[in-house]
Amino acid sequence: MSSQVVPSLARDRLQELLRAMQGRRVVIVGDAMLDVYLHGEVDRISPEAPVPVVRVRDRRYALGGAANVAQNVISAGALGYLVATIGKDVAGERLRTMLAALSADGRGLIDVDRPTTTKTRLVARAQQVVRFDEEEDADLSATEVRRIAEHLDDLLTKADALVLEDYNKGVLVPAIIERAIAAARERRIPIVVDPKFRNFFAFRGATVFKPNRRELESALGASVVLDDIDTLPDVFRRLGVDHLLLTLGERGMVLISANGTVGRIPTTAREVYDVVGAGDTVTAYLATALAAGATACEAAVVANYAAGVEVGKLGAATVTPEEVMNAYDSHRSSSA
Numbered sequence: 001m002s003s004q005v006v007p008s009l010a011r012d013r014l015q016e017l018l019r020a021m022q023g024r025r026v027v028i029v030g031d032a033m034l035d036v037y038l039h040g041e042v043d044r045i046s047p048e049a050p051v052p053v054v055r056v057r058d059r060r061y062a063l064g065g066a067a068n069v070a071q072n073v074i075s076a077g078a079l080g081y082l083v084a085t086i087g088k089d090v091a092g093e094r095l096r097t098m099l100a101a102l103s104a105d106g107r108g109l110i111d112v113d114r115p116t117t118t119k120t121r122l123v124a125r126a127q128q129v130v131r132f133d134e135e136e137d138a139d140l141s142a143t144e145v146r147r148i149a150e151h152l153d154d155l156l157t158k159a160d161a162l163v164l165e166d167y168n169k170g171v172l173v174p175a176i177i178e179r180a181i182a183a184a185r186e187r188r189i190p191i192v193v194d195p196k197f198r199n200f201f202a203f204r205g206a207t208v209f210k211p212n213r214r215e216l217e218s219a220l221g222a223s224v225v226l227d228d229i230d231t232l233p234d235v236f237r238r239l240g241v242d243h244l245l246l247t248l249g250e251r252g253m254v255l256i257s258a259n260g261t262v263g264r265i266p267t268t269a270r271e272v273y274d275v276v277g278a279g280d281t282v283t284a285y286l287a288t289a290l291a292a293g294a295t296a297c298e299a300a301v302v303a304n305y306a307a308g309v310e311v312g313k314l315g316a317a318t319v320t321p322e323e324v325m326n327a328y329d330s331h332r333s334s335s336a
Contacts, residue, residue, distance in 0.1 A: 006255060006263035009301050014328055017302060018321040020292035022077040026284075027155045029108070029148070029180060030165030030172055030194075032084035033064035034091045036120040042129075054124050063098055064119060066165040068277055069194075072284030073163075074102050075318035076306075078291065081155045083108030083148060085140065085171055091116035108151040112144055117169050139173045149179055156183045161190045161291035163283060164203065168196040181205045190290035193241070194283045195219075204240035208286060208296055212247045212279060243296045247282060247307075255300050265300055268308035268331045281310040281319055305331070 009017075040056040063071050070080035082104055086092035088111050095116060099106055117135040121128050140148065148171065156162065162184040166172040177199060184191045190207040200219035203209060217223055220235065236244045236256045244256040252267040285306040289299035305327045306319045 004261065004263055006265045006297050006301060008332075009298060009328075011328065011332075013298070014302065014305075014325065017289055017292050017294050017298065018077075018324065021288045021321065024078040024160045024288055024291040025081065025158055026073045026078050026161045026163060026287050026291055027081045027083065027108075027152070027159040028066050028070045028073065028163040028165055028287075029083040029152055029176065030066035030069075030163070031117060031167035031169035032067040032070075032082065032086060032095060032109075033117040033119060033167070033169075034067075034095045035062040035064040036060070036118060037062065038120065038122045040122070040124050042124045052124070052129065054122055054129060056122075061094060061098065063095065064277075065117070065167050065169075065280075066163075066171075067095060067099060068280040069163055069165050069284045070099065070104050071102050072281050072306075072318050073288055074104060075320055076285055076288045077321055078160075078288045079105070081105045081108060081159070083110075083152050083155065085110045085112045085114070085144065085148070087112065087114055087116035089116055091118045091134075105155075108148075108155060110144065110147050110151070112140070114170075117167075135169060137169045139170045145173060145175055148176055152176070152180055153183065156180070156187065156189075159184070159187070159189055161192065161287045163287045164191065164193045164195075164206070165280075165283065166194060166196045166199065168198045172199060174199060174202055177202050190287065192283055192287040192290065194279065201238060206239075206241040207290065208243045208245050208299070209239055209241040210245045210247065210279075210283060210286065213249070216246060245286070245296075245300055247279060253282075253300060253304060255297060257296060263297060263300075265304050268305050268327060277317060278307045278310045281317075282307045285319070285324075 037060040038056045039058040040054040042052040046053050070082040073080035114136040120132040193203045193206045193209045197218045246254045253265040255263040282303045285303040289302045305324045309319045309323045
């Protein structure tokens with residue numbers, strides 16, 4: 001397989017794709033989460049134990065996981081249809097309300113007898129002190145799987161793209177994965193997968209499979225040698241997908257395609273403040289660009305520009321088409 005740098009898009013083509021993304025319908029199925037950020041100050045050690053006492057000054061809520069992908073799809077100008085589970089609790093109601101405020105379609109949100117996955121981060125002096133996870137990650141019951149499948153079947157009838165967003169919290173069981181991919185392939189719409197280790201090799205037939213380096217190494221049980229990138233096609237064949245997009249943080253991305261090419265996509269980020277949520281932004285823009293008619297290479301380039309914008313913001317943030325266009329212009333100007 002040949003290795004090459006993926007060429008950037010012409011400005012007119014990027015504008016064309018960003019316009020075509022408006023109003024596209026993207027179905028996202030997977031694990032939705034609520035992120036809670038507690039910001040405070042530390043000025044003493046507890047007399048009860050050798051731990052800092054944090055005086056909380058601010059509390060902020062954000063959408064995480066598949067819900068964050070949905071809001072990034074909406075921020076890109078498309079329509080986001082989320083199929084996920086939430087608990088019958090305060091966190092679930094907050095997540096539902098936040099999605100409704102974005103005009104996200106809430107038909108696919110299923111109430112289940114387990115807590116809403118919630119990740120609470122305690123931040124003091126701009127540094128994370130501790131994170132609390134409230135979750136249950138066992139597979140959904142057969143009844144819950146049937147409910148997910150019914151909503152998925154209904155929403156896919158008019159979808160332009162499908163995202164499978166797996167955080168190993170129990171929604172993407174093999175039966176849902178197989179049913180979703182089969183339905184999407186029957187409709188000939190692109191399928192983007194953001195995997196985790198549990199069902200890593202269960203997504204055969206996907207259009208673009210997008211792990212990061214740590215996820216790939218965890219699934220393989222071995223390190224990935226980036227300087228010997230031609231070893232990746234063996235993994236590609238095991239996956240049985242059309243394209244493998246490996247995200248590499250500050251080293252950008254690598255796109256491996258069935259036509260025999262290995263393309264490198266250098267990062268466009270100018271400043272990196274926070275990488276939280278960058279993967280969700282890539283997934284959202286990748287799927288929305290494919291829904292708009294982009295090739296896998298074009299969609300990866302668009303998503304790379306979006307990620308470059310996102311990491312310049314604090315926390316999990318959304319990215320608009322205008323910001324992508326500005327990032328493109330700024331990058332081209334600095335490279336001239």
